[in-house]
Structure formats: C-alpha cells, structure tokens
Amino acid sequence: MDLLVEKLDGSRYYLSQYKVLITEFEESAPSVTRNNMQLDQRNGNIDFGGWHTDKTIDITGYYRANDMDEEEALREKLYALLSDPNGYYITQLKTTPSVAMERPGETSGGYYDRLKDYPSHKRFLVYTEAPEMELVGNVNGTLLYKLTAEFKTMKLPYGETPPTEIDVSSNVPYRGTVPCNQLEQGFTVQLTATGSASSLSFKIDDAELTSSNAVAAGDVILLNGFSYTQNGLSIVSKTNKAYFILQPDKPNRITCNVPGAVRILSFQNLYA
Template sequence: MDLLVEKLDGSRYYLSQYKVLITEFEESAPSVTRNSKQLDQRNGSIDFGGWHTDKTINVTGYYRADDMDEEEMLREKLYALLSDPNGYYITQLKTLPHTPVERPGETSGGYYDKLSNYPSHKRFLVYTEAPEMELVGNVNGTLLYKLTTEFKTMKLPYGETPPADIDVSSNVPYRGTVPCNQLEQGFTVQLTTTGSASSLSFKIDDTELTSSNAVAAGDVFMFSGFSYTQNGLSIVSKTNKAYFTLQPDKPNRIACNVPGTIRILGFQNLYA
C-alpha cells in the first residue's frame, strides 16, 4: 500500500517517495458527542441530541536506510511532510496484486514489482500531532524503521470526494453514506431560470426554499444555506431562509415552479 498526501496548495506527495511501505491503514467510525442535562429531582436526563466530532485514521509503515545519515535525512523529510499545522488531505492507495495465489516457495523474487496501487474512493482532511519512528533492527546491512502515526480529521469527521461542480436535473446524484448538510459542508445551488413567475419555489425532497421576488427569464439564483442572491443581489429578506441536506439512500428529488438549469457547486459525497 501507499499513502497520498495532498497539501492545501495542491502539491502531492507519496510516502513511497520517502522509501516508506505502508502496511496498515485503519480508520475509526466518526466519534459521537451528546448534549444532555440532568435536573434535580428528575429521573434520568434531558437529551438535546448528538453529533459527530472527528474520525481517527491509524497508519503504519516501514522504511529502510543504508546508514544513520540517510535515516536522519528521511526522518527530517517525513517530519516536515506530516507535521503540517495547516492540515492536508490523505488518500489510501490500495494494493492490487497481479500475481495468482501461490504456495510458499513456488516462485521467487520480484513480487513487489508486480503490485500496483489504486486510490480509495475517498480522502480525509487531517492533521497529526507527532509521527513516531522506531528502530526495528538491521536487515541485510540496512536499518529498518517502523513509522506509526495517528491522524485526526479536521472540519468534517468524514471521508470526502474532491469537490466538483455538477449539472443536475431531476435528482441530485448523492452517493454518500451520511447526510451532507449545506451549512456544514458548504455546497451551493445555482439556478438559472428560463421562464418567469411571480415568486420562486425550489425544493429538494421535503425541504422547500421560497422567495417572494418576481422571477424573469435569465435570472441567476445562488443558494448556499446562509446566503441567497438573485443576479448577485441579496434576497435574504425575501426568502424563508431554508437550507438543504442531501440524504443517503434517498432520491434527493428536485422540484421548481420555474423552468431552468441547475448546478450544484462544490458537490461532494461524504462517507462515515
């Protein structure tokens, strides 16, 4: 396996560039926090709901160095790469062997050269407090070190697909496993009308956003959950201030009383 590290400036690095072979990539479920309060002289407590806080990803790998000087150089580069306080995205590169199942000793040599990696369908925005390197021993004259690090998610406690701007018509093609809340994730609905009406009604499943402004052909509406504009001008006072949540395993059906083209800006699938 391998690990792809994408910095926020777009630069990309593979741990294999630093002679690291990843042997373990384990992600936890999103941790849950609840808000409850106990009142005097009342049995039990009042529960105000819960939410996901973060997700933990544990990564283990090994690297070799010809001598202590090379190991020190590799260690410094790994520290610089992983100990970034601004965070970065990580993607697991899974190993796909092209060799058939064999009995031990049936063939010899070149096994790792026959392996290829393919990326996971999701990535994580993470940081790590302190990657650890541990000397395992001397193997055939080279130093073998074990790398272990615990990553924690930043912002959303989920795996994410890269954001994309997509055109939609009757349904939003959401494939995530957890709800994608417009206020948390930040996607924007763009509606460009081709007809006219005295007011606007826009729905995704059971959530309806309304505007009392008149609509003309060619108007461009932008709905982000907290900002609502028509042709670049705010119409917050003219709306019911609704926001949308894309639900897993539901049609996320779109309905609008005015014909037009619809785009989702910053669309992502989110995975628990």
C-alpha cells in the same frame, strides 16, 4: 500500500517517495458527542441531541536507511511533510496484485514488483500532532525503522470525495453514507432560469426554499444555506432562509416552479 498526501496548495506527495511502505491503515468511526442535562428530582437525563466530532486514522509503515545520516535526512523530510499545522488531505492507496492467483511455488521472485496501488474512493482532511519513528533493527546491513502516526480530521469528521460541479436534471446523485448538510459542507445550488414566475419555490425532497422575488428568464440564483443571491444581489430578506441536506439512500429529488438549469457547486459525497 502507500499514502498520498495532498497539501492545501495542491502539491502531492507519496510516502513511497520517502522509502516508506505502509502496512496498516486503520480508520475509526466518527466519534459522537451528546448534549444532555440532568435535573434534580427527575429520573434520567434530558437529551438535546448529538453530533459527530472527528474521525481518527492510524497508519503504520516501515522504511530503510543505509546509515544513520540517511535515516536522519529521511526523518527530517517526513517530519516536514506530516507535521504541517495547516493540515492536508490523505488518501489510502490500496494494493492489489496485477496477476491472477497462483499456486504456492508456481513462480519465484518479483512478487512485490507486480503489485499495483489504486486510490480509495475517499480522502480525509487531517492533521497529526507527532509522527513517531522507532528503530526496529538492522536487516541485511540496513537500518529498519517503524513509522506510526495518528491523524485526526480537521473539519468534517468524514471521508470526502474531491469537490466538483454537477448538472442535475431531477435527482441529486448523492452516494454518501451520512447526510451532507449544506450549512456544514457548504455546497451551493445554482439555478439559471429559462422561464419566469412571480416567486420562487425550490425543493430538494421535503426541504423547500421560497422567495417572494419575481424571477425572469436568464436570472441566476445561488442558494448556499445562509446566503441567497439573484443576479449577484442578496435576496435574504425575501426568503424563508431554508437550507438543504442531501440524504443517503433517498431520492433527493429536485422540484422547482421555475423552469431552468440546475447545478450543484462544490458537490461531495461524504462517508462515515
């Protein structure tokens, strides 16, 4: 396996560039925090709900160095790459053989050269406090080191697909496994009107945003959960301040009283 590290400036690095072979990639479930209170002379607790806080990803890998000087140079580069306080995205590159299954002894040699890596369908925005390197031993005249790191998610406690823009005709094609809350993830609904109406009613399933502003053909309306604009001007005072949540295994059907083209900006699938 391999690990792709994408910095926030768009630069991309593979741990294999630093001679690291990833052997383990373990992803935890999102941790849950609950808000509850116990009152005197009352059995049990009053529960005010819960939420996901973060997710942990543990990796293990190995790298070789010809001598102590080369290992020190590799260690410094790995520290610089992984100990970034601004965070970065990581993507697991899974390994699959490029050849069919074969019987023991059918061929010899070159097995690892025939392996190919392919990226996971999700990535994680993470940081790590302190990657650790441990000397394992001397193998065929080279030093073998073990690399371990524990990553924690920084913003959303989920795996994410890269943000994109999609055109929507009827249903939002959400494929995530957890709800995508517009106030947390930040996607924007863009409506470009091709007709007119005295007011606006825009729904995704049962969530409805209404505006008392008249809509004319050509108007561009942006709805992102806390800011609502029409042709660049705020219409917050004219709305019911609703927001949308894309639900897994639901149709996420769009209905609107104004004909027009709908786009979802910064659309992502989120995975537990």
